[in-house]
Amino acid sequence: MNDIHCLSNFIDYSPSIHEPLKHSNRIKYTCFDISENYIIFGATSGSLYLFNRRVCKFLHLIPNKHGSVTHLEISSGEKYVAFSTKKGTICVYVINLSANSAPQVIYAALGPEVQVTCIHWTLDEKQFYYGDNRGQVNLVVLNSFIGRSLLSLSVHPILFLEQPVVQIDDFESLLLVSNWSKCILCNTEFEEYKQIGNRLRDGPFGACFAMSTNESLTPSRIYCARPGSRLWEVDFEGEVLQTHQFKAALACPPSKIQKTTECETEAMFKYSDENSELLDFQPQTLTFTKLQMLSQDFLLTYTELGLYIFDVRTSTVVLWCNQFERIADCRVFGPDGEIVIFTQTGSMYSVSLLTLQSHAMSLVRSEKLLECSFLLKKNLKYFADKAREDYDLIILNHIKNFLIDQQQYELLNDLSVIFDSIAQNEGDTSSGSSAERKSANSGGVSQRPFEAVDQRAQGVYVLENSFCDNLRVKEKDRHFKDALLTVTGKFGKNIIKYKFNIFNDEQKSLVSDLIPRNERTLPFQHVKDNTDDDVVCRRKLPPSPPKGRHITDEEKIVYNLLLISRSSQISNTNFLERYRHLFDEYTSREIIGILAKLEAVMLEHGDTELQAKQNCYEMYFNYLNPELIWEVDDISKEFIIQGFIVLNANQDAVRCDNCGFPIRFDNSCLFHELGAVLMRYLWSRNEHGRCFEILKDVPALFDVLAKFYMAEGQVEKIIPIVMNYGQPDLLEEAGRGFNLHAWDRCFDKFVALQQGRLSCINCERITLVENVNRHFFYTWNCFLNISSEFLEAKEILALVYKYSNNIPNDAIDREFFTKCMLK
Structure with missing residues (x-):
């Protein structure tokens, strides 16, 4: 069945971001951008306000005397911020939070009649594009020297259009420009330009690239906004493939943001449903100013009055939301598709797009069971159908128990169709033992002492005993069991079954609870190779020794070291304590011999010769005391x-x-x-x-x-x-x-x-x-600051004067000269 989506994880950043402005009623935020570590706002004062994104904490004020900021964008690597001002300048700020260095802002004057309308960085951070109200597209190249401590801008016009530019996007050598009348696709490598489609338009319509990770399933495309709530789907040759029409599809009720900070009541849901039935929603004719991809499946756009999310594969409306007043800008950020909304009042909010199923499960995990109950009641058919398909929804049984405890029998009766579907699915599920289903019913937490932690999606199984303090074995016995730390793919217990016959009696007692007695001598060649699709990584396992051959103590050590090495590569930990005692029993020459055999086994196990050598040397050097040289x-x-x-x-x-x-x-x-x-x-x-x-x-x-x-x-x-x-x-x-x-x-x-x-x-x-x-x-500043610690002021100033012809202008901060005067 088709999924239903909602907007959840609502965050209001407004109180935090307005903290630096609380003493000034005159200064207002005008624009913003967000990156992995920063949120940066432009203001009417011309300054930039830089915040830490993760905690929304104010970090830095970047003053600017070139007028109110109109647009800004952070480069992909967070080294620079490009921004434009009302006085007709394009500026770049070098992000540097050091308290010892003054903010560096470089700029190029464009003229007071030129207003930048959009900015777009390339991935390499060496250049960016901007479009202006004249219809001109320019490439700005950053020229750096003296270790990037000094920068200059060079502006190169590359495209002249007759209407203001609305949006710029790029992919490799392709540049996509959308202005008020048309879209232009440019091949910058061959300097070829092509207009997309023949029909012009009149208005601020956007365009963007939609890149796919699976070309055979969903090919990469270009989407261009058209009048009347339409989108053109275009290939990379600039040919229009089809038109997506959303005008009629938008005649549907808006989605409410699922705010779980306050307990929802049944009356609120009932009131919402009654209102939705009474209202008659009309088709919407909209102008989509900026287009952005939300994951690789959906396309996000906005108007002043609402957010709109479309599934361009099926030409359907995923949802639209009108709960934000006077939207000024919107950004899609991060791998999870966080949507950040900035309003004309200077407020900022964040929401995420989730399926109703994911949202309901997150409510249960957060123990917001009453809110989840009303969500289920409002979407009975959806959850009943989903419960028949997806075994994971067994987690909703927590709500059933909760409603019984709270004596909410009427609500429990309303949701009975969902719980019946869960019970039916549970009864029909043939995969997994009854013990596993019992574990799932208890919240998905295993009660078995050596259950694997939840890394199965990556095809990696880690024995929980290695990390859990209350299950840790005695110190003197730890290394034998921990040698079995990591097994890749679906061979979790099979490799332990195979290795059981190489352990001595003491070691066998430590792992006997992992393997049933009748499986302890199972030959490795008889182990079934599980080739399920969800196995992400699988390494070649150590070869089976000839049947009946005696396994030496040294071979046992090599196998243990191999498993410890694999563990360290996955967890990025050297696990020295797990093999130190093994090396302590041998001389350095004997250790070298063991490592040579370990290297040979690693080569058989799929490593390259260099990887095997590096892994062996790292194990030895982590153990080696340098003074023993x-x-x-x-x-x-x-x-x-x-x-x-x-x-x-x-x-x-x-x-x-x-x-x-x-x-x-x-x-x-x-x-x-x-x-x-x-x-x-x-x-x-x-x-x-x-x-x-x-x-x-x-x-x-x-x-x-x-x-x-x-x-x-x-x-x-x-x-x-x-x-x-x-x-x-x-x-x-x-x-x-x-x-x-x-x-x-x-x-x-x-x-x-x-x-x-x-x-x-x-x-x-x-x-x-x-x-x-x-x-x-x-940099000259760093060099001079160090030298000034050991020279008199007159001596260092004499040297600066001697080499002044080789020192660029503005390469030395005035603080250095002040320091010399005081000295």
């Missing part, structure tokens, strides 16, 4: 060095043109402490060449080399390391030993770095590198 034998030491390189080899580093040594690289590092001990050991033995071999593959250890040079007083060798490593803490530590001459050299190297000329640490040759903008350290 000084005591292990040379073979073990070489094994550790090779493993460290495998885990941290930087393939993407920019290298010296002369010797191939890394000069620009990512300085993140796994097991950095272990690498530092390795370097100290080799350096102490004067194996400097070996150290540089490691550094060539793992440049993230350059900070360790810099500390060696600090101890030896080799300042000239420290400076290029500090510049290339890009870590302020390292410069601050090294700077304590620099004299004025050394700081002069630092300034010289820093200017060269800004110009893309990097010195090789190995051969000292210069290599030209483009776009040196990876670290926040590469």
Whole structure:
């Protein structure tokens, strides 16, 4: 049957967002946008008000002197906010919540007669489009330099239309522009433009892309609004495929928002039903100004008086709602399709689209049983039909028990048809044992001690005993049972059945309650391979040993380590305590042998050679005390060095043109402490060449080399390391030993770095590198603030003056000069 939907999870953000304006009656919000972490409002004062989305807490005020904000949009990665003002400017704010840096807003003046009508960012955040009241579409490119600390805008007109632009959308190289008279589909790669359809229109009509995740089932399309509550469905060649007409379908009652903050009464529902029967709803002729996809199935639009949600696959109205006054804008946000509404009064609300079934189940889980009872009564046929189809609705039996306890016999009688349907479905359900149905009747909570937690949708079964404190086994026995932590796919108990015969008697006693006695020797090759569709991931299981062959203790350890490794990959935890005691019983050479066998089993289990090596090395390094490097034998030491390189080899580093040594690289590092001990050991033995071999593959250890040079007083060798490593803490530590001459050299190297000329640490040759903008350290402000800690004011100002020709305008904040004057 077709689902019925409702608007639920109502949130009123208005009290929180108006908190910063409570002392001013003059300032009003004019527009907004929402992202994963932020809500940002534009105001009549020209300022932007930035809030934390998750708790709706005010964070930051961004002042702006270019006039009242008219439109704004946050970039996809939340680095920038583009906004326009009434004075005819397009601006970009760089989102930076640091208390030490002033808000950076860059702008381009368009002219007072130009009013921006819409803004749209591209996914890469390097550019955005805007349309204006003249019908012109422009591309704004962000040009960054000095580590993105400074930006500039360049505006490029790309399309000239005769009517104001209403909405802009893009997908890869396709750009969709909708204005008051038509829709234009542009291929920006080949600079081709095509008008969609031949019939013009007159009004603010929107258009959008509707991307599908299953092209064979629902192909991706373009939807364009048309007069008279119609939509064009268009393919990516710009051809109109069909027209969806919603005028007559909108002659239906509006949906009420399901607010569960207050207890609904039977009288309220009865009054609502009587009113709906008395009213005669007429067809609606509407202008859809902005179109947005709500999930991949529905399309959302709005007018000043209401929200409208359509199923474009069937040309039906999902629902419409008129409970928001004077809607100014609307956003669909997040994977769950949260709908955020902003009104002309500056208020903001949020709702979610749910099926009635989902809403009813959420009410039961929230113990709002009376509200759910009246919802069922209002939609008797829907829930009765659903209860015959869906076993999950057995959860509604909680309402039955509640009504009996509350002696609500009349309401219970009204809902009896639903409970009869549930009972009928329960009786007809052949899948699942009676114990499982009993568990479902008790709220879906299993009473069995080793039931899997609810991760079945991902095809992953985790034994609850591994995480539940009150079911945890004794400390000395924990590791055997926990070795069975994770089993993928539908093999949950089958793999344990297979492994039962490899455990010793003590171990068998720990898992005997998992496997019936008659199944404990079940050969693995006889286990049925369950290929249900809901199995998301399945790995190749360890091969069965020849029948009758004795399983050695070492093989048992390898199998245990394999399962622990799989557990750590799924839960992102190393589970060191589960295998530490195993490694404690062996020498380092013996552990290396065990890891070699584990790597072989991982290869059989579906891992690539690199993945297997990395998994084994990570297990060992999590266990290894770095200071033991000084005591292990040379073979073990070489094994550790090779493993460290495998885990941290930087393939993407920019290298010296002369010797191939890394000069620009990512300085993140796994097991950095272990690498530092390795370097100290080799350096102490004067194996400097070996150290540089490691550094060539793992440049993230350059900070360790810099500390060696600090101890030896080799300042000239420290400076290029500090510049290339890009870590302020390292410069601050090294700077304590620099004299004025050394700081002069630092300034010289820093200017060269800004110009893309990097010195090789190995051969000292210069290599030209483009776009040196990876670290926040590469700004003049950061560099000067650190150097000012170790230089007198006159000395640092003299150096600034010396290199002033190489310092861009506005690269240094006035706070720096104030600090120097006070100093």
